[in-house]
Amino acid sequence: xxxxxxxxxxxxxxxxxxxxxxxxxxxxxxxxxMPGTVSPSLQTDRTIDANGKYVIPGGIDVHTHMELPxxxxxxxxxxxxxxxxxxxxxxxxxxxxAVQRYGENVHEGLAEWHRxxxxxxxxxxxxxxxxxxxxxxxxxxxxxxxxxxxxxSFKLFMAYPGVFYSDDGQILKAMQTxxxxxxxxxxxxxxxxxxxxxxxxxxxxxxxxxxxxxxxRPSPLEAEATHRAIxxxxxxxxxxxxxxxxxxxxxxxxxxAARHHGRNVFAETCPQYLWLTLEETLGKPGFEGxxxxxxxxxRSATRDPDHIGYMGHxxxxxxxxxxxxxxxxxxxxxxCPFCMKDxxxxxxxxxxxxxxxxxxxEHRMELVYQGVVKGELxxxxxVETCCTTPARMFGMYPRKGIVAPGADADIVIWDPNRQxxxxxxxxxxxxxxxxxxxxxxxxxxxxxxxxxxxxxIENDQYVGRKGHGRYIKRGLSQYLV
Ligand SMILES: [Zn+2]
Numbered sequence: 277x278x279x280x281x282x283x284x285x286x287x288x289x290x291x292x293x294x295x296x297x298x299x300x301x302x303x304x305x306x307x308x309x310m311p312g313t314v315s316p317s318l319q320t321d322r323t324i325d326a327n328g329k330y331v332i333p334g335g336i337d338v339h340t341h342m343e344l345p346x347x348x349x350x351x352x353x354x355x356x357x358x359x360x361x362x363x364x365x366x367x368x369x370x371x372x373x374a375v376q377r378y379g380e381n382v383h384e385g386l387a388e389w390h391r392x393x394x395x396x397x398x399x400x401x402x403x404x405x406x407x408x409x410x411x412x413x414x415x416x417x418x419x420x421x422x423x424x425x426x427x428x429s430f431k432l433f434m435a436y437p438g439v440f441y442s443d444d445g446q447i448l449k450a451m452q453t454x455x456x457x458x459x460x461x462x463x464x465x466x467x468x469x470x471x472x473x474x475x476x477x478x479x480x481x482x483x484x485x486x487x488x489x490x491x492x493r494p495s496p497l498e499a500e501a502t503h504r505a506i507x508x509x510x511x512x513x514x515x516x517x518x519x520x521x522x523x524x525x526x527x528x529x530x531x532x533a534a535r536h537h538g539r540n541v542f543a544e545t546c547p548q549y550l551w552l553t554l555e556e557t558l559g560k561p562g563f564e565g566x567x568x569x570x571x572x573x574x575r576s577a578t579r580d581p582d583h584i585g586y587m588g589h590x591x592x593x594x595x596x597x598x599x600x601x602x603x604x605x606x607x608x609x610x611x612c613p614f615c616m617k618d619x620x621x622x623x624x625x626x627x628x629x630x631x632x633x634x635x636x637x638e639h640r641m642e643l644v645y646q647g648v649v650k651g652e653l654x655x656x657x658x659v660e661t662c663c664t665t666p667a668r669m670f671g672m673y674p675r676k677g678i679v680a681p682g683a684d685a686d687i688v689i690w691d692p693n694r695q696x697x698x699x700x701x702x703x704x705x706x707x708x709x710x711x712x713x714x715x716x717x718x719x720x721x722x723x724x725x726x727x728x729x730x731x732x733i734e735n736d737q738y739v740g741r742k743g744h745g746r747y748i749k750r751g752l753s754q755y756l757v
Contacts (some may be wrong), residue, residue: 280324282689283327285326285330289641297314300727305684329692332690338370339373344375344612346614361638366642369672369686371666374389376408380409396745397744403747404429404462407430410432418453422752431464433464436464444504445670458756475628486563490558506530519544520610525612528603540756547607549574552712586674599661607662612633612634633732641690645710664678694720698711699713
């Protein structure tokens with residue numbers, strides 16, 4: 277394996293930006309040197325000049341759905357295409373959601389996900405397990421997966437009745453198990469029972485356009501479910517709870533209050549909620565808004581329609597503030613791509629049949645960096661929310677998430693002086709026939725990406741290979757109190 281020296285760059289950690297040379301021996305970072313202190317006798321196979329550039333830990337996207345079966349079709353990225361797109365975006369680890377649906381066996385669900393990913397990934401990968409049917413058998417499996425399979429987090433749904441939905445009693449039981457074995461419960465927090473009523477009423481009125489997807493999922497139903505999940509985790513013995521894809525300021529208030537009281541409650545948001553508004557996306561004329569149908573929904577710039585819900589100002593300012601204040605710990609993507617043709621089009625004339633999901637695994641590092649450019653976050657917080665905290669939250673630190681001796685050599689060299697233009701004829705490597713970020717021009721650019729010491733992106737070329745990526749067995753979260 278090669279010895280690589282990255283010189284003249286500034287290494288960003290959660291606590292600072294420091295000029296430092298990084299030495300990689302094989303798959304591992306073995307030394308950091310103050311500038312000018314590398315001995316001339318140090319043996320290297322290759323030197324990369326990072327002058328004027330940032331050297332950051334490889335991005336970790338802890339919420340992706342490669343090949344997810346949903347709404348009569350499958351998410352359009354395979355592990356091969358999706359992990360390659362992730363690499364293009366400066367991501368060196370994904371944590372994908374293995375699926376168990378009601379009536380299925382958890383172990384078989386996990387085995388199926390291993391089959392899909394094994395030998396296909398450009399970068400390292402790990403799994404959470406979706407539990408779509410909480411019963412005695414799946415509760416036992418949760419404990420087994422945590423202790424033996426490196427799967428220490430389990431996703432439950434308060435939405436999608438009849439598909440993935442768990443009722444409050446099932447949630448409580450799963451949380452008791454999690455509290456006992458140290459696993460994290462990841463929650464899709466929306467009141468799906470009430471949402472289904474609003475959806476049926478909208479369709480009966482003839483309100484079938486994509487924008488009604490958001491109108492029928494008002495933010496109070498996210499806040500209510502978030503609150504209920506927090507109460508259940510408290511009753512279950514302070515079970516670790518991680519709210520996924522938070523989109524609403526009123527839901528964020530619930531998390532902030534719980535954290536104030538010392539609970540094991542955490543949350544993530546996604547770039548679509550930080551940057552996109554209902555009016556500019558779902559609200560486009562005709563069927564185009566289908567591109568942005570995802571759940572939780574992209575929300576209004578001002579407040580929810582018909583004066584339901586959160587008054588006064590939009591949700592985005594709250595979410596950025598939440599990221600600064602650590603009420604939101606992580607930015608993930610909830611990458612779940614569907615093409616317009618033959619997939620999103622399933623919902624022509626009925627928004628409730630549009631497969632839910634946006635592809636974004638390629639653009640998270642870019643879009644959150646744009647928050648740094650706009651003054652919303654510091655460079656350190658960018659690295660913390662996109663690289664370091666994901667590793668710590670989900671039991672991969674310090675092997676992942678930091679540029680330090682002993683860590684895997686998962687490194688992104690980031691050029692702050694160039695720009696990235698996103699769009700299907702520009703930068704776009706996800707397997708989709710459109711981009712949710714078409715035409716966006718981002719300051720900053722992924723320059724070079726290394727996955728365990730192997731260069732996978734350089735000179736605007738993908739030079740990695742499928743099968744390089746390895747399965748990462750995860751330990752327990754490091755944030756539990
Ligand atoms: Zn998801």
